[in-house]
Amino acid sequence: MSRALPLAIFLALVGLFGFGIWWNQRHDPREVPSPLIGKPAPAFDLPVLGDPARRVSKAAMLGKPYLLNVFASWCFACRDEHPVLMAEAQRLGIALVGYNYKDDPADAQRWLAQFGNPYGLILADRDGRTAIDFGVYGAPETFLIDAQGVIRYKRIGALTPQVLAEQIEPRVRALSGGAP
Amino acid sequence: MKRAARIGLALAALLACAPAFAIDPLPFKDAQQRERFQKLTSELRCLVCQNESLNDSNADLARDLRHEVFQLMQQGKSDAEIKQYLVARYSDFVLYDPPLKTSTLLLWFGPALVLAIGAAAVVLTVRRRAGSGPAEAPAAEEEW
Structure with missing residues (x-):
């Protein structure tokens, strides 16, 4: 019995550390969980990229669910994400709204001209002030906002076909199925 | 002599606020307010480089959040209210001292x-x- 004890302790430690590795592969320990999920999106009133005279507010967006995709021309991961949006945006069956984060409008437009524009509408948050209300701490980030203006889901990091299929699409379907 | 002392004092004062000025100058009302700001921001985590406090970090977002904290202080918000403001947006992650x-x-x-x-x-x-x-x-x- 006492001879087996060290082995048992060793195995318990192996199990503990193994669990740690397994857990950290599934969860990014640096990811900041959003406290806003399930809560109304913060109020915003932002100019449209390329048409600063036109402003869009949260109230104007109510009535239909939409995906709010935070991107910037300076963001490397956005470049990886962009082809996915170009290929899948139409198929998702939900409006894709761009959120140009702390970007020079000219840079953003050049970037879109080069890689394509998957967005139906792009809001420009030049100084990133509204992004703080959304709890944005980097790009890309993506919010799923329902017709009532409630944040249903947040993706931190690039959207991939897998994330779209496993996380976004089921939620989009649930939203349109639940709507009257 | 007196002049040298005055210059010395001015240099010392400049050195004392070097950490804040090295990153960005904020128009503090007085030394007390600056001290409060630095204490508060050193208790808050930078979301981008998570091993740095808002006070230390050079990240763009950290600078924005420092400005935000400064604005809230100008509005007369208490330290607890400012922390609550950030927790509501970024969760307990922003606090170095977990509740x-x-x-x-x-x-x-x-x-x-x-x-x-x-x-x-x-x-x-x-x-x-x-x-x-x-x-x-x-x-x-x-x-x-």
Whole structure:
């Protein structure tokens, strides 16, 4: 019995550390969980990229669910994400709204001209002030906002076909199925 | 002489605020307000480089959040209100000092728990050896 004890302790430690590795592969320990999920999106009133005279507010967006995709021309991961949006945006069956984060409008437009524009509408948050209300701490980030203006889901990091299929699409379907 | 002293004092004052000025100058009302700002921002985590406080970080977002904290201070918000403002947006992650609640019980009392388990193990081992007599103990040790 006492001879087996060290082995048992060793195995318990192996199990503990193994669990740690397994857990950290599934969860990014640096990811900041959003406290806003399930809560109304913060109020915003932002100019449209390329048409600063036109402003869009949260109230104007109510009535239909939409995906709010935070991107910037300076963001490397956005470049990886962009082809996915170009290929899948139409198929998702939900409006894709761009959120140009702390970007020079000219840079953003050049970037879109080069890689394509998957967005139906792009809001420009030049100084990133509204992004703080959304709890944005980097790009890309993506919010799923329902017709009532409630944040249903947040993706931190690039959207991939897998994330779209496993996380976004089921939620989009649930939203349109639940709507009257 | 007097002039030299004054220059010295001015240099010392400049050095004292060097950390703040090195990153970005904020128009503080007085030294007290600056001190409060630096204490508060050093208790808040930068979300981008998470091993740095808002006070230390050079990240773009950290600068924005410092401005935000400064604005809130100008509006007369208390430290607790400012922390609450950030927690509502970025969760407890922004706090270097995690609050005591159900999800953090293990974090707060885990070390004490491990210590208690260790102490119990020591007590049990000592008692068992004391009871088993002196002749057997060395033999058991050799085996390991």
